[in-house]
Amino acid sequence: MLKSWSYLIVIAAIFALSSHAVDAEPAGDIIGAVRHDGLMTGAPVPVNGFGDGILSCPTCPRLYDNSTICTVSLQAVTLGGKPPNPMQPRDWLVTTGGNITGFDLLVLNGASIPQSLEMKFYTGTNSEALGTNIAEAFFRTLGAPAISTIPAWDDPVSGRPGMIRVGVDYAAKTYTLTGLHEDPFSGEIVETPLNGGGEFLGESVGRLPFALPTGEVGVEVRLGGENSICNNGDPKGGPILAGGGSGTEDGLHMIGIYEEGFPFANCSSFEYSEVCDDGGWSPCHTVPCDEDADCEAAFGAGALCGGNNCDGSVNPNVCEDLASTPCTGGDVCNLDRAFFGIALTLYAGTGEDADGNNQIDTADVIPAPAAGSGDIVSVTGFVGDNGTPCSCSSPACACTTLTLFDHDADNDVDLLDWSDFERCFGREGDPTCALHDQNQDGAVDLDDYIEFAGCFTFDISDLNYVPVDCSIQIAPPANQLRDVDIYEVAGVSAGDVVAVLLEGTKSSTEGPRWDPYLRVFDGAGNQIPIKDGVGGESDDFERSSFDAYTTVAVPVG
Numbered sequence: 001m002l003k004s005w006s007y008l009i010v011i012a013a014i015f016a017l018s019s020h021a022v023d024a025e026p027a028g029d030i031i032g033a034v035r036h037d038g039l040m041t042g043a044p045v046p047v048n049g050f051g052d053g054i055l056s057c058p059t060c061p062r063l064y065d066n067s068t069i070c071t072v073s074l075q076a077v078t079l080g081g082k083p084p085n086p087m088q089p090r091d092w093l094v095t096t097g098g099n100i101t102g103f104d105l106l107v108l109n110g111a112s113i114p115q116s117l118e119m120k121f122y123t124g125t126n127s128e129a130l131g132t133n134i135a136e137a138f139f140r141t142l143g144a145p146a147i148s149t150i151p152a153w154d155d156p157v158s159g160r161p162g163m164i165r166v167g168v169d170y171a172a173k174t175y176t177l178t179g180l181h182e183d184p185f186s187g188e189i190v191e192t193p194l195n196g197g198g199e200f201l202g203e204s205v206g207r208l209p210f211a212l213p214t215g216e217v218g219v220e221v222r223l224g225g226e227n228s229i230c231n232n233g234d235p236k237g238g239p240i241l242a243g244g245g246s247g248t249e250d251g252l253h254m255i256g257i258y259e260e261g262f263p264f265a266n267c268s269s270f271e272y273s274e275v276c277d278d279g280g281w282s283p284c285h286t287v288p289c290d291e292d293a294d295c296e297a298a299f300g301a302g303a304l305c306g307g308n309n310c311d312g313s314v315n316p317n318v319c320e321d322l323a324s325t326p327c328t329g330g331d332v333c334n335l336d337r338a339f340f341g342i343a344l345t346l347y348a349g350t351g352e353d354a355d356g357n358n359q360i361d362t363a364d365v366i367p368a369p370a371a372g373s374g375d376i377v378s379v380t381g382f383v384g385d386n387g388t389p390c391s392c393s394s395p396a397c398a399c400t401t402l403t404l405f406d407h408d409a410d411n412d413v414d415l416l417d418w419s420d421f422e423r424c425f426g427r428e429g430d431p432t433c434a435l436h437d438q439n440q441d442g443a444v445d446l447d448d449y450i451e452f453a454g455c456f457t458f459d460i461s462d463l464n465y466v467p468v469d470c471s472i473q474i475a476p477p478a479n480q481l482r483d484v485d486i487y488e489v490a491g492v493s494a495g496d497v498v499a500v501l502l503e504g505t506k507s508s509t510e511g512p513r514w515d516p517y518l519r520v521f522d523g524a525g526n527q528i529p530i531k532d533g534v535g536g537e538s539d540d541f542e543r544s545s546f547d548a549y550t551t552v553a554v555p556v557g
Contacts, residue, residue: 042240045072061347069242076108082225091218095346112152125253228256404471427444498520
């Protein structure tokens, strides 16, 4: 078989909800641990660091990698993320963009309780701007099906809070929690399973693969089990810090730390040093403006001139977005500053498009076996997991309108509505709070609060008051019956015989629901007849068998 690329495209039009394969420092009491700049000090780091040994997939392609631990002991940003006054760090980095096939996030939890985890991504985040939330790019442990929260775990050698790797593989739909420590005799990295070796990730909101844009990106991580530093808390869990990443690892935005006067203010100025010891640091600053274009230059398209000061008062000459003043350090491994960046590795692939449907130009490649070997090459995917989404920009999409925040339906957003928003803040999955969930991620949180502030009616007695349109369009769920997965077969030549078997019985949960079928096309988009000459449809083993099989000869050209 010649080692050449062909344009033979295998399309598996999927009618099943299952997986398928196509053959082809010393020990110490945590209570006495040193806190510096809002950090928790954890177990000692090996002299030679951890290296790739801490990654779940050292050989996988990476879109972004910040897993080099530069400190003598583990340090984590432990601000306390429990609602209703959560605080969390937001890092900024630079990527070439791409589809995220999985990630490893390093955290520690020295608290006595397990903690929920939420990770969100933003576009346009840098040292001066918080960026804009990417609605579909986030992960959380809360939701359905239930998956394990982050347990308390100590390094068995030092007895101090240890490194926990949160690993997600979107292709295999697995979620693993692993404790990592160095064997004092061999120097090898020892893995301790913390959730039974892995759990089924599921396909609910916050558990789906996503894409990141090219350029500046922000990532925010919150452990939601402890009260914040400025809310009578003494948190001991959070994301571990690392240096040496491919982005700008020189600081963090501290989110949820508002000046006095803001509705959710929970820190006073003399407490800021508990969060960051940079001189003169404060939680936010405003961007002045004369017109919308000034704000768009700072925050991106759609940003408006006219917003709030850091104390919550109205100011028509500042942008509606509040930019955080980051707590910054020096070089990535300068131990004078611990704020490097969140320890995170993002795995990337050329798989499915961000909209959930494979396209030919992003088709997964099935490599050819050695010439003349006739070997079977297998790849694993999931059927029915990427149904055709519906866009509200299309007239054919039956979207519904949801008016946000107006709880009493009196066409304004006032203190009565604020009372209900306050009730819902921090809740997840509560249908009575849907009108406060502006990004429809299933949780009422700080992102929703920022939007609420923009809709809030400060003075309806003003004769020049014009109501703000705070409504959104909600699309119906994706149609899983229209999932189409495309694979490109590489290295085949005219006359080669290609046999494709699609097995629809590999679900790790409940098995298939519908019968899949196969079709094979050439590079020009023409369907290739199956080898026995009976049409070009899939040669099923039998109807409702949940398997599909076809054999084709590669045509000339």
